[in-house]
Amino acid sequence: MTAPFLQPPEIDALLLSLRVAGVAMLASLPVAILTAQLMARHDFRGKSFLDGLIHAPLVLPPVVVGYLLLVTFAPTGVVGGWLLETFGISLAFNWKGAALAAAVMAFPLVVRAIRLSIEAIDPRLERAARTLGAGPGRVFLTITLPLALPGLLTGALLGFARALGEFGATVTFVSNIPGYTQTLPLALYSAAERPGGEASALRLMLLSLAIAILALILSEWSARRLKRRMEHGS
Amino acid sequence: MSGSLSLQVRKSYPGFTLDATLEAAPGITGLFGPSGGGKTTLIDLVAGIRTPDSGRILLDGEPLFDSRAGVDLPPEKRRIGYVFQDGLLFPHMTVRQNLLYGVRGSSGTAFGDICALLGLEDLVTRYPATLSGGEKQRTAIGRALLSNPRILLMDEPLSNIDPARREAFFPYLERVRDEMRLPILYVSHQLDEIVRLADRAALISDGRIRASGPIEQLFRAAEMKPYLGYFDAGVVLNGTAGAPEHGLVPLEVAGGRFLANDPALATGANVRLRILARDVAIARKKPEDISVLNVLECRIAGMETLENGEVDIDLVLKAAAAETPDHITARITAWSAERLGLKDGDRVFALIKAVAITRGHGPGV
Structure with a gap:
């Protein structure tokens, strides 16, 4: 088991991770944008409470968030039961649940970045x-x-990037089921725990590193490109 | 009433209260006064960017704000054009996109006409970051005009323009004033801009309108004295240019006639003259063999001794019959006044060393 190439279960974990993180971002982005606009441009009662709520996933142990999600969104939970009855959607122990966990954990970071950039806009332009x-x-x-x-x-x-790395809330909410909820970090954890899984763990680690660095480079590059377009008008 | 603004508003901030009543007709109404006096606050209230505590703002007879009737139109419903101090062009849009941002329906003034009026034809593909201060401000004016406004609000539009290029910017403002026939509220703390552009003006300080009226009257108001400063004290007169003689243009005012060296002035043009008090000397007898062109017969209508010992002498022109002849002011030393034995009602000759023409050039006037 010293092959340098990814094995099928690892490819499954990669594809699942990309889908979970991608859906988590696409679905939560509109909510994050509206929340950021609300926080940046409006004053209302309970604003600091909402601010605390948004930032809670940053300071709470991820296991606590995962457990909260489990209690709320499991088919026996208040919201989970309603979702299942009304739309036939179940979030328990599948990739959709993993996406919800990833979205919730990444939410504060996303809102913060957008809020800062909205606050940097001269309100007189508006x-x-x-x-x-x-x-x-x-x-x-x-x-x-x-x-x-x-x-x-x-x-x-x-x-x-944060959604790709989500571990604690995901494993608590939707468990660690290969092919269903086992994302890259969970697969890496399992491989590291398994006797003889060192090579697999190494490949998964390098893969995670590569994706994270790629995402950061892409983010820097696109931000700079946009900024230049605005400043020099090309 | 078409093309007019009428307002009576009150707005309080901690330590500052604006309490103003103002009327504005088509043409430029200058809002003049020290910084922090409430000029910008006043036009922000008209724009709907800030909300008065109480009062009424009527535009063409329609209420934009009326605290009693509970009317408070949002800025986008007021059809006002606001030219901000620093232009505030949208940085992510080209000049063309900026200009077209506020175009409402098809009733708006044509894009090409406005570009021609403001000389924007060659700028339309550029981004705001690449424009000079004057180009930005011209774009901002064009953008406001293309939104088909009923009134134009301008907040120190020249303040971000290189002083050397200001002179070149005036003709654009004069064209907007003369061709658009809109009421324009023009905020500035530069008196020369107001004298050059405005028909009427209001002096605002500490949140109150201290004086208002036609420019030439405002200059004679006692409230204006502290703001004119020592070197700028003087009068503003309206007159008409006559046919040139000896290469000089005669300028007719009420009760007098000045000669000025300004070959560009068209016969019949309306002109605005500014005569500084320190450029006027007084003689008991009509001087002869003198290079000063303008020697006018006057009557002393008042004298005021200044803190520094000089005397401001209010003179009524009487070289020609006029129902309400114009006044000029002479500033001389107390010693001169005493030596000549000047007193109220005396008949004297005013020697005017310089007549500045601040308005009357360019097409359409």
């Missing part, structure tokens, strides 16, 4: 757009969102 006849919705879509695009990309890629 006011100028209002005086030109644009309502709040059009201002958001044509001014705020395009100007926040670099932060949005950074946030999404950061979140994607």
Whole structure:
């Protein structure tokens, strides 16, 4: 078992991970954007409470988040039962559950990156757009969102990388089932625990490293490209 | 009423209250006064960027804000054009995209006309980051005009333009003033901009309108004195250019006539003259063999001794019959006033060393 190439179970774990992290990001991005806009541009009662709630996954032990998800979204839980009855969707012990866990854990990072980039936009640009006849919705879509695009990309890629690495909440919520919920970190953990799994663990580790570095480089490159386009107008 | 703004508003902040009543008709109404006096706050209230505590803002008779009736239109529903101090162009859009951002329906003024008016034809594909201060500001004005506004608000539009290029920017503002026929509120703390561009002006300080009216009247208001400064004290007169004689242009004002060396001035053009008090000397007898062109017969209508010992003398022109003749001011030393024995009602001659023409050039005037 010293083959340098990925073995089928490892390829399964890779594809599952990409799907889980990809869906987690795509599904949570709109919510993250609206939350970031709300936090950056509006004052309301309970704002600090909401802020704390958004950041909770950063400070809570991931196992606690996973257990909370289990209690809430399992078919016996309040939300899980309703989802199953109304839409026939079950999140228990499948990749959708893993995506939910990854999205929740990555959410604070994504919101933070987007919020910072929205806060960096001169609010007077938005006011100028209002005086030109644009309502709040059009201002958001044509001014705020395009100007926040670099932060949005950074946030999404950061979140994607974080989602790929999710372990604690995932293993607690949807367990570690090869082919169903065993993402890269879970597969790496299992391989490291298994006698004779060292080579597999090594390959999975290198793979994880490669994906993470690629995501970071991509994020830097795209942010710089966008910034240059805005500054030099090419 | 078409093309007019009428407002009466009150807005309080900790340590500052704006309490203003103002009317504006088509043409430029200058809002002048020290920084922090409430000029920008006032136009922000008109734009709907800030909300008054109480009062009423009517545009063409339609309420934009009325605290009693509970009316408060959001900025996008007011149809106002706002030219911000630093332009505030959208950095991610080309000049063309910026210009087209506020175009409403098909009733808006044509894109090509506005580009021609402001000389934007060659800029449309550029991004704001590559434009000079003046180009940015012209784009900002074009963008506001293309949104088909009922009023134009300008907040110190020249403040980010290189002083050497300001002169070149005035004709654009004059064309906007003369061709668009909109009421324009023009905020500035530079008196020369107001004198050059505005028909009427209001002096705002500490949140109150201290004086307002036609420019030439405003300059004579006692409230204006502290803001004119020592070197800028003087009068503003409106006049008409006559046919050139001896290569000089005669400028007719109420009760007098000045000669000025300005070959570019068209006969019949309306002009605005600015005569500084320190450029006016006084003689008891009509001087002869003197290079000063403008020697006018006057009557002393008032004298005021300044803190530094100099005397400002209010002079009524009486070289020609006029119902309400114009006034000019002379600033002389107390010793001179005493030596000549000047007193109210005396008949004297004013020697005017310089007449500045601040308005009257360019097409369409």
